[in-house]
Amino acid sequence: MRTSRLLAGLLLVLGLAALLVPSVDAQKRGGTLTIVRPTDPVSLDPNLETTAPGAWVYFNMLEGLLTLDEKMQIKPALATSYEVMSPTKVRFKLRSGVKFHDGTPFNAEAVKFTFDRALKGTPPARWASLAGSLSHAEVVDNLTVDVVTREPYGPILRTLAMYCMGIVSPTAVGKMGPDFSRAPVGTGPFKFVEWKTNTHVIIERNPDYWGDKALVDRVVFKVVPEEGARMIALQTGDADMVLFPSPAQLPALRKDAKFAVHETTGIRVVFAGLHAGMPPLDDVRVRQALLHAVDRKAILDNIMEGSAGPALGVLAPGVFGYKDMQLDRLYPFDRARAKALLAQAGFTPGPDGIMQKGGQRLSLSWLSQRGRYPKDGEITEAIQAMFKDVGVEAKVQFLEWGTVFPQLRGNPLNHHMFTLGWVTSNADADYSLYALFHSKQVPPTGWNTSRYANPRVDTLVEQARRSLNQTEREKLYGEVQDILAKEMVWIPVYTTKEIVGSRAGVKGFTMHPVEYNLALWKTWLDR
Amino acid sequence: MLTFVTRRLLLAVPVLLGVVFVVMLTIDLLPGDAVTLMLGEHATRDAVANLRAHLGLDKPFLVRYLDYVGQLLRGDLGRSFQQNRLVAAELSDAWPATIELTIAALLIAAVVGIVAGIASAVWPNSLFDGVARLFSLFGLSMPIFWTGLVFIVIFSLWLHWLPVGGTGSLTHLILPAVTLALPSVAMIARMTRSAVLDVLREDYVRTARAKGVGEVWVLGRHALRNAFIPILTLLGLQSGQLMGGAVLTETVFAWPGLGRLMVKAIFARDYVLLQGAVLVFALAFVVINLIVDLSYGLLDPRISRQG
């Protein structure tokens, strides 16, 4: 009697449990995933291409020693473990039994070859500039390699986990020469099939992959430059997935059950930069007034329309060393406060409504481009109008990026303001805070376009760069951001959201905060 | 006639050399260079200097120009800076698509434009003429991306008759060709109307009519032959513009042609690639102008061979 009651109770519990556990879709294998995006890659070789169009493709074909997962944690990839040998040397144990797509074995020689080719070649790889103090790799034995830096380099692990650190097959490079950049050979879950210039790139499932094999058979990356046409392609079914969907159409897409929107906060911050060396912006009160004059929420709601998130600091949340600078609390949208600060700085309203001091109108010159970063032109125009409301005149000059860029990269800069975005490529605070705010990193040496100079910040970022103690680094960067918060030389506008629109049948896809990490091996098609 | 053609083709050489010179000089005058733009925001100063030296961009202008001309004479179009790929390969990827689109658009524009223009001239200021005028001005005034996207919405999204973009079959060619042809149809139609009206009012036409010769005979024999000279000039110009100005159409319909390639090259200051493409266009213009000039002579034997 007791046993049957027990059994019944057990069955009941199991039954209830079965009802409560959500049913998991049975993953289907096969099919072709068609993705539309705005441009063709320049190359599929990280040596020649570090921008998104190429990275999206080769990220699925090439693998590095380490990788960054969606939670921005460092995970092993082609390396299984590591050991810090000295402040400038890290030893990696490599995964065994891994083969390149051409059948040749993956080993320490291949790692050394990849690094030498990139760092010591003529000319050096595009990604060499992103690698900081990385020097070279040394073969210890067939499956052990030492990575050496020129000086102690705190961000070393995150640097090795970057999307462009994929290991290439030495045999293939030797055989193909410059053609390798059009048909790379790596160890990843997908391998190259064909590239029709300005039309499409096709990759297919690697059945001999060492890890979880891909679920779709093929992926076709199509080039559709016109945003409107991309969205239509998604609606007609010509495309399964759209990269860079139109922000204005996102709300409709979210509501429609036939489509899905995949998004996550990214690691790029777009901002209006202030030239802190050019009067009147050398007065911190004027800069703070400008911050109060901008209604960032209105921009996020009406210009970005949910396609971007708020910029709470100069770094993005996924970046190591990020601290919430609480900009919304420190610099809320408050026109009265803006005007009060300007008054403190000695400005009074002039006859035409524009502030003036000593007969000089508060007129700022703003150099901007259109379309380099999402909605950069629109943001510039919106802020120009917001400035006018507090009596600041901004003379905007829109020029083409090829004309703007050399000016921003040169010295001196003859404009008060500029519109830029900065992606922390290796997701480590050093990448941004050192290049952007160290006083010796003024262009053309570095990217301190704002000409910000604070000796304490200099010391802090130098120290943090050289330390391998990650806890210590985090503390140092925290202090840097505290100081920056008081002396803002940027008007951060938004943090990117990595957004992809797809048809509802595209399952298993997760968006990665790093815009280049378009991982497709877990994606499957429910058709 | 053969000497005329040979002479013109020989004259093409200074034109080609001249175009290359002007293009290279202009790119040099523009701010920014291929290396800084290629390496982008994250490049170090050394990387930029290194690559510049490697590509030979630090040499003075005349040296680079003469080097390029020397290469050209050996039949080598060089390698593009951005991709380190043979310019000849890049061009051969894009050239067929451009030819296909240009010819299709030119045929549509010429046929529709000339027919509509003649009809408008035969019945000037009639209802047909009025509707034709409005329709063609609409096609001329609305930007290409507007007409292109509207066509895609109607024929791809709503009717599912035609694909959204890309190349492949005849169905892929229809929308981009029509879209690209539309502004030209307007031009050709209105100019044809004007030219035919001109001729219809000529003395000899009036005389022929007075003699009782049939209307159609009058049109065919006298009017059109002389009206054709400005129409032909226009066709020559339009075909050039269709070739070089197809960027917007190529963008909207994802058509992998030379227009987009050239624009990308200009923005990237990749002058080696740009020059390759421009040389192709220059040669095409020389040939087109030659054909038009030859036709002047054929249509009106009184015009002796010129230029």
Added chain:
Amino acid sequence: MDAWLRFRKNRLALIGLALVLLLVLTATLAPWLALHDPTRQSLIEKRARPGAKYLLGADEFGRDILSRVIYGSRVALLVGVVSVLIALAGGLVLGTAAGFTGGWLDTVVMRVVEILLAFPYLLLALAIVAMLGPGVLNTTLAVGIWGVPAVTRMVRGSVLALRETEYVGAARALGAPAPAVLRRHVLPNVLPGLVVYATLFMANAILLEAALSFLGLGVQPPTASWGLMVSTGRDVLLVAPHVATVPGLAIMVAVLGFNLVGDGLRDALDPRLTTTR
């Protein structure tokens, strides 16, 4: 004057004239005609549909489209008319010189024209910005220069044909000096077709200005220009078509007006209709 009487009788030409005058008046009286400040943004009301408050709707910044179209007529008029005049002037001079004189002058001019035709226009525009700086006047120059090779070839073609006609042959045989022959026999026959071409070219000119504005030539924000309005409305064409379509229609109406006037002028000045041969 005969020509004016003929023009007045042409109903379509009068409609065209009315449209052109409307354009000129709108451009001149813009500050009094516009209901809203064309630069006043109201982000909450972005892309508002045409309605009571914004008669023709609002753009992506919530600015009144009607007011911006009214102010934009200034740039349209300037760029549309002046650039066409530049192209006509340049083309007439070069085309007549080449076609009428012939010989080495014709050869040289035509080779230069070929170089210009093959030269990528975008590059030319960027070069003008680099050398002269951005601004509406420089844009007008850039657009005008674009038209010169085309007009040159059109004019040359006509001149070549006319050179061989009986009137010209007879006049020259009688010893008339070249400039007089040009003025009396050649040009009056070249002009009518040219006038029609010019009015059509105006549409091209305004759309070119649109593309150039996007690159930094032309007006800078927040000034309105029809071309720029059309360009920026491209991204939202599928969601809010009125943002790009309304200024596009404005372009069409302006071009229609000039085209009707052009055709009317052409008919009015046509020497074939004046002679009593």
